[in-house]
Amino acid sequence: MSKTKILTTVLIVFVLLFGGAFLLNHANFFSNGEPTDSNKGSGKAAQNIAANGEASLGEQESDVKEEPEEKGLKDFTDGIWIKKYPENYACFKFETPEGIKIVADPYMMDEIVEPDIVTESHQHSDHTDVSKLQGTYKLIKETGEYDEKGIKINGYSGKHNKGDTAETNIIFTYVINGIKIAHFASQGELPSDETLEKIKNADVLLVQASIKPEYANSKMNLEETKHIIDKLNPKIVIPEHGSENLGKALAAYLNLKVEFVKKGEIVVTRSELDASKGLRVLDIDTDVPKD
Template identity: 30%
Template sequence: MKIKWFGQSCFIITSESGIKVLTDPYKKMLGYELPEMEADIVSTSHNHKDHNNINVVKNSFIHINEPGDFSEHGIEIKGIQTFHDKTSGSKRGQNTVYNFNIDDINICHCGDLGHVLDANQIEEIGNVHILLLPIGGLATINAFDAVQVMKQLNPTIVIPMHYRTKALGIAGYIFSKVDKFISASGLKAKEYGELELSKANIKDYSGMVVLKYD
C-alpha cells in the first residue's frame, strides 16, 4: 500500500489493488491547498470545514461519516465515537476514529481526537499497525497526550498529523511543530515523501514516520 499526506488530517491510502481511501479532505485554508481528487472511499471524522470537503472528489465514491462497521471495496472499516475535546464534546463536538483494514494492515485514523482514550474505546479500536495521530494541540490532543494515546494503542508505526508546517505560515503558530512530539515520544523519526509498504515489510518501518507535505 501507499500512504501520502496532504496536510492537516488528509491522507490518500492506496491499496495494492488500487483502491483509494481519502481521509478528512479540507477546503482551502490555513495555507494548504488540496487538488481535485479521485477516491473510492472518503472518510470524514467530523463536520468541520478543514475535514469534510468531500466536493474535492470528482468521481463517485462511498462516504463514511459516522461510527459503525462498514465493508466497501474489500476494505473493512470500523468507526468509533470519540470527542473533539476533553469535555465529552461540549466545546467542539464529536469525532470519529476509524480503523481501516487494507491489505491485512490495520490503519487507525484518529481525526481530531481531543482526549486520551478510555478502556472501551481502546478495545473497540482494537489492533493497530499504523496510527495516524494528531499531535499539534489547541483543536486536538497535544504532543504529550498524543504520546499517551500512542502507548495505549501500541502501533507498529505512528505517523503524526495536524501540526505546524511551513505551508501554514503565520496561521500555523496555533499548532505545535512535529519536533515537540518526536522529543516527547523518545522515538527516532524517519522522513518520507510517501510511505510504501506491505504486511511483509512493515516492521522495516517500525517507529515514527514523518511524511513531508509537498
C-alpha cells in the same frame, strides 16, 4: 622654429601619447605580471560564474543519482500507498495495488481523485472539502462497522475537544490488505481504555497532539498521545492534525528520532511491518518547517 625641431617635437608628443595609451590598456602586465584589482575582480567574477555553473550541474546530477528510489509509488504491487495532504491537517489518501482509493477527511488536496470511499471524522470545513473529489463514492461520516470493496472500516465515537459534548469526532480504523490503520483525525480527548482496546493492534497510527500552550486544556498533549501509542502498540506513527513540527516533538518525547519522508507519501507493506524492530515516527508533511 626649424623643420628639424618641429619634427622632433611632433615625434616626442606622438611617442608620449601612444606610450600612455599602451600603459593604461595593459596595466595588468605590470607589478610582476599580476592583474590590477579591477581586473582581479572581473577575473574572479568570471571564475565564480563558471564554478557556480559547474556546481549547479554537478548538484543536479548528484541529486538524480543520490535521490532514493520512491519504492512502489505509482506502480506498487504490495501493501498500502499512503499520501498526506497538505501540511498540519488530517487529510490522507490510502490506495491499494488494485487501485481502490480511500480519502480520509478531504481538505486542500493538490490533485483530482476519484475515490471509492470517503470518511469524514466531523463536519468542519477543513475535513469536508470535496472540491477535488470526482465520481461516485461511498461517504462514511457516522460511527459503526462497514465493509466496502473488501476494506473493513470501523468508526468509534470520540470528542473534538476535551469535555466538549457538542463537538464529536469519529476515530476510524481501516483494514486494508491485512494492514490496520487508525486515523484519529481531530480527537482532542484521550479515548477510554475500552475504546483503545477495540482499536488495538493498529499497525499505522495517524494521530494529533498539541504542543501549543493555548490548546493545553482542549487538545491531547504529548503525554496523552504516548498513552495511545503504548496501548495500541503500532509499528508506525504519523503525526497529523495539531501543530507544526509535531513529528520532531513527538519523537523527542518518545526518545526516538523522527524520519522525514519526501513528497508526503509512503508505501507500507506487511513484510516491512513484520520485520520492523521498533516504533518509527514518520513526518510526511511536505511544507512544514523542520527547524
